[in-house]
Amino acid sequence: MPVADHALYALAWFSFGIGHSLLAGATRHxxxxxxxxxxxxxxxxxxxxxxxxxxxxxxxxxxxxxxxxHLPQAVYWAQNVMIVMGAGIGLAALRGYRAGPFLGFSQLRGKGDDDEPLSVTGIHRLIRHPLYTASMLILWGLARSQFGVATAIWTTLYFIIGSRVEEARLTVRYGDAYRTYRRTTPAFIPSLGRNR
Known part of the structure; x- marks a missing residue:
């Protein structure tokens, strides 16, 4: 295993994590x-x-x-199931977002970042970060080479760390409403016994 190459790839992911998290809190002001x-x-x-x-x-x-x-056939099938599940969760998550604010077109038309209410409908009632869950399922489903495994590992670490940074901002923005949501709703894996 080329350790130096993996270390360089890890550093590249670190640069993405730092850059993305620093820019994520930016607003027009x-x-x-x-x-x-x-x-x-x-x-x-x-x-x-x-x-x-x-x-x-x-x-x-x-x-x-x-x-x-060279993975056993059962592993390939399990990975394919993960990919399909991830795609389904991702599509369900995207249905819960309004495209304008999510992509930035609403802000371009003058609507403020803080105008969006906390949304806990659809799949967000089950998990707080469905797009992260979807991405992790897809990436681990595609982890069939050293590149695939490394990508899945670094992305998973980024989502775990980045979600904490993101949630600190959301707590400041939404206060007790987000604290309650965070306390009652799992981050990535739904609780099967939970009725929401």
Missing amino acids: RGTLKRFGGAHRLMYNGVAALHLALVLGFGWWLLHLLPPF
Whole structure:
């Protein structure tokens, strides 16, 4: 296993995590992206997408020549189930977001970041971070090579750490409503015995 290549890929993910978390708190009035005014959310999404593409491309360049794993057929089937589950959860999660604020078009039209109420409908009643759960299921389902496993590991760590940073901001924004939501709703894995 090329340890140096894996270390470089880990550093690339670290750069994404730091950059994404620092920019995530920016609004039209504060943070690194405030100079873009109402376009700050579009810029945030664009910078994040470009940075992520560079990190993944760098990891692929470092590790793509390594042979894929020869896994038992049952593991491949289990991974395929994970991919399908992840896609389903991801689609359910996206239905709970309004595209304008999520992508940044509402902010471009002058609507403030703080105008969005806390939404705990749909799949958000079961888990707080359904898009993270969906992404982890898909990435672990695709973990069939050293590149795939490394990507799944670093993404999972990023989601765990990044969700805590994100939730600190959400607690400041929504106060007791978010504290209650956080206390009663799991982060990534739904509680099967919970009736919500």
